[in-house]
Amino acid sequence: MPLLLRMVRENRWYKAEAADWLQRGDVPADPLGDLPTRKNQLSVYEVMPDRSNLERIVRALALTKDKVADTGFVLFDSELLPDLGINTSASEPGQTPDREANGWHRDLTDLSGNRLVALTRAILERGESGTVLKKRLTELVLSGIAEKQLPEKCRLKLS
Amino acid sequence: MTIQLVEDTAATIDEPEAVLQCDDSSSSTAPEARSAKQMQPGMLVAALLVAATLTAGGATGVSGFRPYFAPRRLEEWTDSATGETECSPELTQEVRDLFALGSSEFFEDGLHSRFSRALLMMLSLHGRAAVLAIRRYVQSADPKPDVVSEALRWLADIADPTSLPERWALLQDALNDGSPRVRDGAILGFAALDDPRALPMLRLAREHEPIDELRRLLSQVMTQLTNTEHATAVADGSRESLV
Numbered sequence: 580m581p582l583l584l585r586m587v588r589e590n591r592w593y594k595a596e597a598a599d600w601l602q603r604g605d606v607p608a609d610p611l612g613d614l615p616t617r618k619n620q621l622s623v624y625e626v627m628p629d630r631s632n633l634e635r636i637v638r639a640l641a642l643t644k645d646k647v648a649d650t651g652f653v654l655f656d657s658e659l660l661p662d663l664g665i666n667t668s669a670s671e672p673g674q675t676p677d678r679e680a681n682g683w684h685r686d687l688t689d690l691s692g693n694r695l696v697a698l699t700r701a702i703l704e705r706g707e708s709g710t711v712l713k714k715r716l717t718e719l720v721l722s723g724i725a726e727k728q729l730p731e732k733c734r735l736k737l738s
Numbered sequence: 739m740t741i742q743l744v745e746d747t748a749a750t751i752d753e754p755e756a757v758l759q760c761d762d763s764s765s766s767t768a769p770e771a772r773s774a775k776q777m778q779p780g781m782l783v784a785a786l787l788v789a790a791t792l793t794a795g796g797a798t799g800v801s802g803f804r805p806y807f808a809p810r811r812l813e814e815w816t817d818s819a820t821g822e823t824e825c826s827p828e829l830t831q832e833v834r835d836l837f838a839l840g841s842s843e844f845f846e847d848g849l850h851s852r853f854s855r856a857l858l859m860m861l862s863l864h865g866r867a868a869v870l871a872i873r874r875y876v877q878s879a880d881p882k883p884d885v886v887s888e889a890l891r892w893l894a895d896i897a898d899p900t901s902l903p904e905r906w907a908l909l910q911d912a913l914n915d916g917s918p919r920v921r922d923g924a925i926l927g928f929a930a931l932d933d934p935r936a937l938p939m940l941r942l943a944r945e946h947e948p949i950d951e952l953r954r955l956l957s958q959v960m961t962q963l964t965n966t967e968h969a970t971a972v973a974d975g976s977r978e979s980l981v
Contacts, residue, residue, distance in 0.1 A: 588847055590887060590922040593951050612844050644848030649891070649926045651847055708951055712929050713895075714962055 580658040582626040583667075583685065584633065586640045587613035589651030592708045606700045613653075614695060621687040621695075624673065624680070626654060632683060635728075637711045638719040639673070639680035642729070647720060647736045649713045655706035663697045665690065676733050677723065825871040829864060833871045836860060840885035853885065854892050861896060869893065869904035873911065886912065887923030894927030906931070910939065918949045925952065929959040934967035 591609040600607045614621055624636045633654075641650040660667060666688045673684030687698070717737055723729035840853035860868045872893070876886055890912055893905055909931070912924035925943075928936045937960060944956040 586847070588845060589951060589955075590919045593918055593949050595949050596918065613846075641848055644846070645850045646848055648848035648895075649929065710926075710955060710958070712926075712958060712962060714929065714932060 580656055581628060582630070582654050583623040583657050583687075584626050584636055584652050584654050585614065585621070585623050586637070587651050587653050587708070589653075589708045589710045592651075592653055592703065594703060597703045601700065601703060606696055606703065610699050610703065611695065614699065616690050616695065619688070619690045620668075621690055621698075622673075623685050623687055625657075625683045625685050632680070634711060634715075634719055635677065635723075636680050636683060638716055638723060639675035639677035641711070641716050642676050642720065642733050642736055643674065644736075646738050647713060647716050649710055650716060651708065651710045653702050653706050653708045655702045659698075659701045659705060660687070663694055663701060665694055665698060676729055679728065825867055825874065829867060829871045830875070832860060833868070833875045834879070837875065837879075837881045837885050837889075840888060841882045843885075845884060845888045851888070853888060857889055857892055858896070861893060861898070861901070865898060866901040866904050869901050869908060873904065873908045876908070877911065883915075883917035883919040886915075886917075887919045890920070890923030890927040891930070894930040902931075906933075913939065913943050918952060921947070921949075921952055922955065925955050925959055929962060932963065932966050934963045934970075937963050937967070 587610070591607075591613060597607050597610075624640070626633050626636060637650050637652055640652075641647050644650075657667065668686045668688050669684070671684065671686060673681035675681055690698075720729065720733055720737060724731060724733060836853065836856050839856060840851070843851045843853050845851055845853075864871075872889065875881065890909060894909060898905075905927075909924045909927040912920050912927070915921055915924070921943075925940070928940060940956055940960050940963070944953055944960070947953045947956060
């Protein structure tokens, strides 16, 4: 089963900080801010099991922001979803400047408040987090422009 | 007024400008009036005398602290931001208001916020004095860790050599903060500075860091800085072989 990636601020997802909440059968509220839904759906991206497209997805997502910066993410196995009653849809492509990355876009559907909290809990317990540094992303953007994976205008997001 | 203007004036007269900026900040003078080129002759002479004193090892100790260019300058390093320069009450209040503004915001990577825009404007207008005021506020008040973390990311990412010692000192403080989120901002701040002189400090921080994710982040940043150090050494060697 593939992995799913969601862009977040990593420092809201530290497992040690969440441990007390999870032991009490609860979850901290801060991570929920990184999971905003629209029409009860949450946008995520599918990462290959060997993670070969992970940096490309983070690069694509970083380019949707005001400027390329250190970019955090959480990663979790899609196998977690059926137990949470959450479905996945691939009907809508992503909205990033990288067309190929847009094809890896997925929506988590039928999300209720309870399911969102359960998903947060599952990610904190069994997922992982990371950050791609700005300097690395800058290299990736420049190489993406050179290889025509990204339009030239993406250069404007570098500063 | 942009950060670029501060860089331009700094590039013109280097360290004396740093002194002038900080002194002027206490009277909330408009930044344009702080350029040495536009100062009264008497003030300029006085400022240059102060600068000469500092260059010889004076109070703020700005001398010897330069942006990272080459390994040979490692020995020039001094931890110099003593924070002895006075900050105006107005600037102190501005910083307080700024952090109050930030406490109501939700920050996302790569996205500007009202807080980040106001912070960058303050740094552009007040330079070193603003960083000093922020450092003192962070030390003396109890600001929200999210806001401090956000501030560290942005203020490390500006290209202003004149305020580098103060920004470095602020990041160094934050690296030992009790809040993991503040430490996160400090680590990412050092990544933005991309200065290999931070390596020993980051190595020590990693030894004592209890949060797994932060230890991993420290390793990432250390790898980046080590690569920067090697790349600079190679470039330096190439230049020397051409001479």
